[in-house]
Amino acid sequence: MVRVTCSLLQRVPQYWKRYTDRCINLRSKPARYVALRGWVGEDKRHWWLYTEDHPSTVENQSANMEKNNLAAEIEFMEELLEPIKERTVHIGDRVEVLVGRDKGKQGIVSKIVPQRNWVFVEGLNKQYQSRDVSGAATLLSEEMPLNVTSEIALVDPITEKAASKVEWRYTEEGKRVRVTLPSGAILQPTAFSRVLADGVDPAMYIDNNKTDTTEKQLKTPTYKPNLKTFEQDIMDSMGIVENKKRGKTYWY
Numbered sequence: 001m002v003r004v005t006c007s008l009l010q011r012v013p014q015y016w017k018r019y020t021d022r023c024i025n026l027r028s029k030p031a032r033y034v035a036l037r038g039w040v041g042e043d044k045r046h047w048w049l050y051t052e053d054h055p056s057t058v059e060n061q062s063a064n065m066e067k068n069n070l071a072a073e074i075e076f077m078e079e080l081l082e083p084i085k086e087r088t089v090h091i092g093d094r095v096e097v098l099v100g101r102d103k104g105k106q107g108i109v110s111k112i113v114p115q116r117n118w119v120f121v122e123g124l125n126k127q128y129q130s131r132d133v134s135g136a137a138t139l140l141s142e143e144m145p146l147n148v149t150s151e152i153a154l155v156d157p158i159t160e161k162a163a164s165k166v167e168w169r170y171t172e173e174g175k176r177v178r179v180t181l182p183s184g185a186i187l188q189p190t191a192f193s194r195v196l197a198d199g200v201d202p203a204m205y206i207d208n209n210k211t212d213t214t215e216k217q218l219k220t221p222t223y224k225p226n227l228k229t230f231e232q233d234i235m236d237s238m239g240i241v242e243n244k245k246r247g248k249t250y251w252y
Contacts, residue, residue, distance in 0.1 A: 166178055
């Protein structure tokens with residue numbers, strides 16, 4: 001029980017992310033139903049469409065309804081991207097746009113969609129549409145996504161220009177930080193960099209003394225390993241003594 005509790009508590013901050021990924025994987029993998037007579041059911045494969053909304057929101061789930069599976073599959077197949085092993089851009093970072101009408105302008109990252117390498121910059125890369133609202137023409141603006149690998153770059157805090165490269169390095173104290181090249185400036189983490197994929201900030205978590213397992217209880221050993229069998233362990237715990245002697249066996 002202690003091992004299971006330790007395993008769960010170590011992964012509590014990432015629980016919702018793992019739950020969402022599991023649902024997506026179950027939906028993405030082909031479903032096969034094997035009956036007693038040996039036939040295999042129809043291969044039902046559906047791609048999950050990632051939008052600017054989180055997968056747990058109603059807006060994203062409505063985009064992945066059965067009637068939109070075909071459109072989601074086509075869009076997914078047309079926009080296959082290479083996943084980033086380690087992300088260096090976080091919400092709250094100052095970046096510079098490298099393409100489009102806003103090329104050369106700088107802004108703050110407001111939203112990230114890591115599954116599609118998307119970032120949204122406040123006030124930049126907008127798309128304008130004219131709509132008729134209550135009989136009057138209204139011009140609406142919407143921020144469009146930018147590719148994090150080729151369309152934006154982090155701003156160097158020393159030169160205040162787009163950094164050519166960003167690497168992860170360690171300080172003398174052993175702290176892992178982001179360093180811009182070639183100036184070697186350290187990018188300080190933002191308040192949103194510690195927020196997990198499910199939107200939870202571990203620093204803001206408050207322990208519940210009534211329901212949460214305390215650290216002292218977690219580290220208290222409740223199981224002592226031994227070489228006894230399962231039956232022997234139960235007999236010792238219940239005080240059962242076996243007085244019977246095993247009979248002799250002969251091998252010919």
